[in-house]
Amino acid sequence: MKKVNLAVVGATGMVGRTFLKVLKEKNFPIDNLYLMASKRSAGTKLEYDGKEYIVEELTEHSFDKPIDIALFSAGGSTSEKFAPIAAAHGVIVVDNSAQWRQHPDVPLVVPEVNPEDISWNHGIIANPNCSTIQAVAVLKPLDDKYKIKRVVYSTYQAVSGAGVAGWNDLENGLKGEAPKKFPHPIAGNCLPHIDVFMENGYTKEEMKMIWETRKILHDPDLKVTATTVRVPVFSSHSESINVEFEKPIDDIEDVKKLLAAAPDVVLVDDPANNKYPLAIDAAGTDEVYVGRIRRDESVENGINLWVVADNIRKGAATNAVQIAEILAEAMDK
Ligand code: 25A
Numbered sequence: 173m174k175k176v177n178l179a180v181v182g183a184t185g186m187v188g189r190t191f192l193k194v195l196k197e198k199n200f201p202i203d204n205l206y207l208m209a210s211k212r213s214a215g216t217k218l219e220y221d222g223k224e225y226i227v228e229e230l231t232e233h234s235f236d237k238p239i240d241i242a243l244f245s246a247g248g249s250t251s252e253k254f255a256p257i258a259a260a261h262g263v264i265v266v267d268n269s270a271q272w273r274q275h276p277d278v279p280l281v282v283p284e285v286n287p288e289d290i291s292w293n294h295g296i297i298a299n300p301n302c303s304t305i306q307a308v309a310v311l312k313p314l315d316d317k318y319k320i321k322r323v324v325y326s327t328y329q330a331v332s333g334a335g336v337a338g339w340n341d342l343e344n345g346l347k348g349e350a351p352k353k354f355p356h357p358i359a360g361n362c363l364p365h366i367d368v369f370m371e372n373g374y375t376k377e378e379m380k381m382i383w384e385t386r387k388i389l390h391d392p393d394l395k396v397t398a399t400t401v402r403v404p405v406f407s408s409h410s411e412s413i414n415v416e417f418e419k420p421i422d423d424i425e426d427v428k429k430l431l432a433a434a435p436d437v438v439l440v441d442d443p444a445n446n447k448y449p450l451a452i453d454a455a456g457t458d459e460v461y462v463g464r465i466r467r468d469e470s471v472e473n474g475i476n477l478w479v480v481a482d483n484i485r486k487g488a489a490t491n492a493v494q495i496a497e498i499l500a501e502a503m504d505k
């Protein structure tokens with residue numbers, strides 16, 4: 173693979189630091205590495221592969237130098253302003269924010285699900301929402317065989333999704349301190365409120381799961397509903413997914429077989445021995461775990477699933493680095 177000039181925008185954040193970890197673990201072919209963040213963090217020293225790098229302030233001139241790929245995780249407004257500037261300089265941006273995900277010229281990609289969409293990018297590729305990534309990784313092989321009719325998501329999301337501030341709210345809340353990031357205490361609580369409320373009564377996190385599932389599975393009319401809940405867990409999102417299919421499921425064992433064979437999906441489904449996916453087991457790993465697979469006996473062709481993944485790794489950093497790996501490979505040709 174050709175060595176690429178890589179920029180990490182938002183390098184000091186929770187996701188940004190994880191980019192560096194994952195890049196190293198995967199031995200990503202880097203020539204020059206540039207770390208960028210807000211003015212606040214400019215001058216911060218970060219280590220990559222035994223070398224010290226100084227974080228530079230992101231400006232309109234940051235992409236004047238030759239950069240092939242930029243991994244962005246600096247929030248929506250930063251991506252709104254700077255991703256087009258980078259793209260105009262010939263950089264391919266892999267963006268973690270929600271800013272560009274629904275734009276018709278921007279592919280929304282989970283490499284195990286729709287890698288083919290990478291090729292029609294116009295300089296910006298969107299990384300889906302963490303909750304969506306782990307869901308579609310599991311839904312895709314089932315959709316291929318049984319054709320999904322309707323999906324009901326209920327999520328149990330870790331505080332790390334809300335960055336360092338979310339993490340601190342749980343850590344300090346466990347000591348009895350008042351929350352700063354969330355509107356209510358998260359310790360000993362569940363908050364049915366992630367991102368902002370929209371006019372239809374859903375939260376934006378719920379709507380993102382709905383819109384993004386349709387876009388990634390290439391089914392704009394797919395029936396999807398969601399309730400997203402913040403729970404007092406540090407790392408990894410858990411999800412209950414109820415799915416109804418067009419075609420009959422003759423044998424539930426076939427569903428388990430399909431999922432066991434799905435790329436980067438791990439089947440953990442042995443209830444007799446108390447084995448099912450757990451947030452604390454998924455934390456720090458790159459796979460998507462699925463278990464509690466059973467028929468929904470209230471409908472004709474339905475099943476229930478329990479899906480868990482590390483929201484900062486597969487839900488953000490790892491997925492983006494996987495996209496960058498495919499881009500780097502294509503640059504080789
Ligand atoms: O609008 P969105 O898309 O909904 O995104 C909103 C927020 O969600 C997070 C991200 O927060 C973002 O701000 N986010 C985005 N995508 C995500 C995803 N897929 C996601 N969270 C989960 N999954 P974040 O905390 O992860 O990252 C913020 C980074 O963005 C930089 N930034 C902000 N505004 C910027 C900017 N960079 C350039 N230009 C701008 N205008 C921000 O840098 C950070 O890197 P910073 O300098 O403002 O603040 C970093 C400070 O925080 C400390 N710190 C951060 N992480 C850690 C940490 N300290 C210890 N451990 C850490 N893990 C640093 O010390 C520094 O002071």
Ligand code: L14
Nearest residue numbers: 268270300301302333334367
């Ligand atoms: O849209 O607060 O990717 O858990 C992911 C983390 C939105 C917020 C996204 C959280 C963000 C979410």
